[in-house]
Amino acid sequence: MTTLDTASRRRGSLAQAMARPRFLLTVWPWRALLHSVTTVVVGIAVAVVALPLYLPWAMVLGTMASRPWDTVRIGEPALIGFLVGLVMIAVFSPLIALPLGALERRRLRIVFAGPVDSGHRSPPPGLWGWVRTRYTEGATWREAAYMCLLLPASGLVLLVLVALGGAGAVMALAPFLLYAEPDTAISLGAHAITAPEQAIPLALVSPVLLVLLLYTCGTLAQGHAVLARALLVGPPREELRAELTEVTESRARLVSAFEYERRRIERDLHDGAQQRLVALSVDLGLARLDLEKSSEADHRVAAAQAKANDLIDELRGLVRGIHPRLLTDRGLPAALAELADHARVPTRVDTEIPGRLPTHVEGTAYFVVAEALTNVHKHAEATAAAVRAHVAPDDGPVPDTLVVEVADDGVGGADPAGGSGLTGLRDRVAVMGGTMDLSSPVGGPTRIRVELPCGPIPPTPGL
Amino acid sequence: MRPDPADAGAVTPVPTVLAEDGVLLREGLVGVLERFGFPVVAAVGDGEALVEAVAEHRPGLVVTDIRMPPDLTDEGLRAAVRLRRGDPGLAVVALSQYVELSYATDLLDSGNGRGVGYLLKQRVADVREFASVLRQVVDGGTVVDPEVVRQLLRRGADPLRRLTPREREVLGLMAEGHSNGAIARHLTVSDAAVGKHVGNILAKLDLPPDEGAHRRVRAVLAYLRGRGD
Numbered sequence: 001m002t003t004l005d006t007a008s009r010r011r012g013s014l015a016q017a018m019a020r021p022r023f024l025l026t027v028w029p030w031r032a033l034l035h036s037v038t039t040v041v042v043g044i045a046v047a048v049v050a051l052p053l054y055l056p057w058a059m060v061l062g063t064m065a066s067r068p069w070d071t072v073r074i075g076e077p078a079l080i081g082f083l084v085g086l087v088m089i090a091v092f093s094p095l096i097a098l099p100l101g102a103l104e105r106r107r108l109r110i111v112f113a114g115p116v117d118s119g120h121r122s123p124p125p126g127l128w129g130w131v132r133t134r135y136t137e138g139a140t141w142r143e144a145a146y147m148c149l150l151l152p153a154s155g156l157v158l159l160v161l162v163a164l165g166g167a168g169a170v171m172a173l174a175p176f177l178l179y180a181e182p183d184t185a186i187s188l189g190a191h192a193i194t195a196p197e198q199a200i201p202l203a204l205v206s207p208v209l210l211v212l213l214l215y216t217c218g219t220l221a222q223g224h225a226v227l228a229r230a231l232l233v234g235p236p237r238e239e240l241r242a243e244l245t246e247v248t249e250s251r252a253r254l255v256s257a258f259e260y261e262r263r264r265i266e267r268d269l270h271d272g273a274q275q276r277l278v279a280l281s282v283d284l285g286l287a288r289l290d291l292e293k294s295s296e297a298d299h300r301v302a303a304a305q306a307k308a309n310d311l312i313d314e315l316r317g318l319v320r321g322i323h324p325r326l327l328t329d330r331g332l333p334a335a336l337a338e339l340a341d342h343a344r345v346p347t348r349v350d351t352e353i354p355g356r357l358p359t360h361v362e363g364t365a366y367f368v369v370a371e372a373l374t375n376v377h378k379h380a381e382a383t384a385a386a387v388r389a390h391v392a393p394d395d396g397p398v399p400d401t402l403v404v405e406v407a408d409d410g411v412g413g414a415d416p417a418g419g420s421g422l423t424g425l426r427d428r429v430a431v432m433g434g435t436m437d438l439s440s441p442v443g444g445p446t447r448i449r450v451e452l453p454c455g456p457i458p459p460t461p462g463l
Numbered sequence: 464m465r466p467d468p469a470d471a472g473a474v475t476p477v478p479t480v481l482a483e484d485g486v487l488l489r490e491g492l493v494g495v496l497e498r499f500g501f502p503v504v505a506a507v508g509d510g511e512a513l514v515e516a517v518a519e520h521r522p523g524l525v526v527t528d529i530r531m532p533p534d535l536t537d538e539g540l541r542a543a544v545r546l547r548r549g550d551p552g553l554a555v556v557a558l559s560q561y562v563e564l565s566y567a568t569d570l571l572d573s574g575n576g577r578g579v580g581y582l583l584k585q586r587v588a589d590v591r592e593f594a595s596v597l598r599q600v601v602d603g604g605t606v607v608d609p610e611v612v613r614q615l616l617r618r619g620a621d622p623l624r625r626l627t628p629r630e631r632e633v634l635g636l637m638a639e640g641h642s643n644g645a646i647a648r649h650l651t652v653s654d655a656a657v658g659k660h661v662g663n664i665l666a667k668l669d670l671p672p673d674e675g676a677h678r679r680v681r682a683v684l685a686y687l688r689g690r691g692d
Contacts, residue, residue, distance in 0.1 A: 270530070271485065279487035282491035282492065286491070286495060289591075305588060308588070309588065326561070
């Protein structure tokens with residue numbers, strides 16, 4: 001939906017285009033004209049097709065009108081005629097209105113760039129399911145109402161086209177007409193023109209009528225579009241909404257599952273590999289006690305022990321990257337401080353966080369800072385970095401917001417499109433319903449500001 | 464395992480309670496402890512059992528893992544802090560897969576900050592050094608892992624800014640439990656030079672001169688606490 005909104009913003013709208021002085025130089029007046037002409041065509045077609053539906057009522061009214069007014073009685077035949085007409089409209093008008101609605105939504109695209117979802121539900125399989133769904137939903141009857149309105153509307157458009165278009169054409173062609181048929185006369189009110197020279201001013205004035213025609217068509221098409229959107233375009237479809245809910249929920253589940261997996265891996269490493277390696281190193285240490293000091297065997301075992309210790313250090317670094325134990329145990333301030341300890345660029349940490357935050361908020365904030373500090377080290381050529389994190393309380397029902405800022409004194413020029421981790425960072429923040437601002441002018445400094453709502457994972461993310 | 468006469472013969476055995484949930488490492492630890500004159504009177508696997516075992520055996524030393532069942536968070540640390548609150552003189556060495564300043568602060572704040580050790584687990588592998596750390600702690604010393612000291616130095620706790628790099632180095636070694644003599648050997652300077660550095664450090668920390676050896680511990684504590692929390 002966001003993409004469509006963006007598209008309509010880019011293309012602008014007919015109303016906006018008409019408000020600008022360059023309207024006539026754009027494609028919009030011709031789109032409006034096309035819309036008006038097709039409106040007349042569709043209107044005539046509908047009038048022909050729908051005519052039988054209104055036949056009973058027309059007959060009743062016709063019969064009444066044919067008699068002197070004081071003898072008109074609403075008797076049984078009239079009543080029956082009226083009821084038959086009502087039933088026919090109720091039964092058959094959707095059959096015309098439904099395809100008409102589909103056609104008109106397509107035609108709406110000529111002058112309107114936004115979403116044109118129908119608002120119809122998906123019927124269950126089978127004819128009966130279709131009938132029951134279509135005849136009971138509001139969208140169908142809104143389309144039927146549109147059909148009724150289309151007839152007078154297209155009549156009006158026809159009138160405008162004929163009056164302005166016709167008059168304009170006659171005026172433009174008047175000199176040629178009079179030249180070709182010298183005996184005819186073109187009457188303008190009381191005045192009549194018979195000579196081609198006299199008609200030249202008319203021809204010169206005719207473009208004004210064209211301008212008038214285009215503006216009138218624009219206005220009519222815009223009005224038509226407003227009407228069509230109100231009656232034909234529904235809110236996002238039910239299943240779309242259901243899908244969105246489902247996607248949101250599954251995304252929240254995925255995020256938790258992801259978090260859970262990381263913890264599990266961390267725990268497995270802690271209880272398994274890390275512990276075994278330490279035990280191995282301790283055994284090697286004990287073995288050395290029984291070896292002659294500085295013997296070759298002692299050197300070998302010492303070397304093996306050093307390797308085991310390196311591995312332990314490496315594994316500890318790895319575990320820190322997978323899931324920081326400290327974050328779980330001690331919360332964000334301690335974990336951010338530890339992160340800064342291990343950053344290559346000297347980093348200051350200021351935190352103002354009362355108590356603990358939801359796990360997913362802490363996790364996201366931690367990874368934002370971790371990734372940002374990695375970027376500082378890799379790209380910024382900075383000599384110092386600063387991390388600030390505080391909770392901004394919100395009034396009312398809105399949950400608190402965690403604000404995290406990472407700044408450096410480097411060269412700037414960080415580009416989110418440049419394949420750095422910034423896009424991933426933004427995605428991770430967006431999943432949590434948060435926002436990320438990046439300011440990184442060339443020459444620096446670079447500043448990343450992330451805001452994370454501290455409530456549950458929100459149903460409408462800013463994706 | 465037989466006690467190593469060279470290591471354990473000269474000193475009085477210190478009955479020790481060990482808490483470590485990993486079976487492999489527990490075996491290794493028992494081996495090291497017994498060999499160096501710390502007979503293990505009880506080896507348990509969680510914080511609750513640790514507190515009970517200490518109540519039952521009244522050991523001279525507790526060696527505990529920090530992360531233990533059931534929570535797998537900082538059970539061991541909390542148990543140690545509880546034990547020391549009840550008996551401030553109880554020597555405790557806490558071991559962990561990673562070290563963190565805030566844990567160190569908790570431990571050092573318990574009791575009077577003396578007779579406490581906080582080390583990375585892998586330090587056990589250097590068995591002689593580990594045994595000497597245990598001995599220091601039993602004797603009332605305070606030993607924190609070099610890694611903690613490094614964190615401390617990196618975070619640039621405020622009072623630290625007043626120290627020269629050499630003084631920071633000396634303080635780091637003090638925090639690791641070294642005596643002036645050992646520090647002098649480590650830095651290959653004279654004992655007198657170390658004494659002067661230590662004096663400067665204590666002065667810059669505004670520690671009163673009348674507390675003798677306690678000041679060393681308080682110097683370390685001041686740093687651990689002085690990181691702005």
